[in-house]
Amino acid sequence: MRVSVVINPKAGSVNPGLIEEKIRSALFRCDLVFSKAKTLEEMDQFLCEELAHKTDFFLICGGDGTVNTCLQYLVRAEEDLTKIPPIAVVRSGTANDLAHEIGISRRIDQAVRNILEGSVRNIDIIQISSGDKKAFMLTNGGLGIPAMTADLANQVRFSLQKVANCPQTAGFFKSIAKNSYQLIKKIGPGVYSLMVAEALRTWDPNGWELEFELPGDKKFATNAPIVLVNNQPSIGNKFLPAPFTSNTDGTVNLLLAEGRRVREHLSSFLHLRNGTVSQSDRFTSYEITEFKVRSKNPSRPITFFGDGEILFKDVAELSVKCLHKGLPVVVGSPAWEK
Known part of the structure; x- marks a missing residue:
């Protein structure tokens, strides 16, 4: 059995060497092929070659971002989604929402052995398009303040990493940047909670107006600054925007929160955090x-x-569509704890 392993060396705080060692130990009878690509081009090339070799499984070691990067290529490469090999996940990224949702153990060896002892489930893919460009996601997304929060978090990580790796950076500042970057990686999804405060502080409601078109020719306009698109119930194990949403039901959850003042936005985020969205008329x-x-x-x-x-980024219009049960993933064995 051929298993194609993608390890993101920049993801999370887990040592890539340790991950490889655990994988080799757990899957010692399998034909293992490893990639620790440092560029998108290298990763795409590896995925292309492994599809050509008709690999049996892809094992992706990283967070939701790493899985998403692989997803973009795989969906574009295989028009027939049923031909995509099952994807198994080792949670080792900043955000690991997909792994949490499909019951993947935090222990690397147990997560890896799901290939042998778990089962395969087809989950929905959410397709987002603007003009000729298409992108795909598996967990949660959105626009307005949530997108601003994600953008801020990514900018902070990128800036710290850039300063830490720049040869011209003075040693003192390089050390601070490197330690700060490692701290953010260890904080994990908590970094998004930290960025919410900054997004709330800097959000400008002036001129923000959206028009939605739903099935059945239903149209409406809104100034909602919080717009979430959910394919599963929770985000970052801390926010519960869609408690009854499933990634296998063939639908996508669209959640809007109205409000113009900071205290209203803060109240909305508290409801999201507490899982009490249904108790607010906002x-x-x-x-x-x-x-x-x-x-x-x-x-x-x-x-x-x-x-x-x-x-x-900065587009006039988006179309969002659910591709029902489009991606096969390896889900956790009932014997393992999340």
């Missing part, structure tokens, strides 16, 4: 197969994040 929720959203103000274009990554 929220509106839809379970639908697809929808469109456009900005009614050209000076306030849309930025969309999905799986923790910025998938579209």
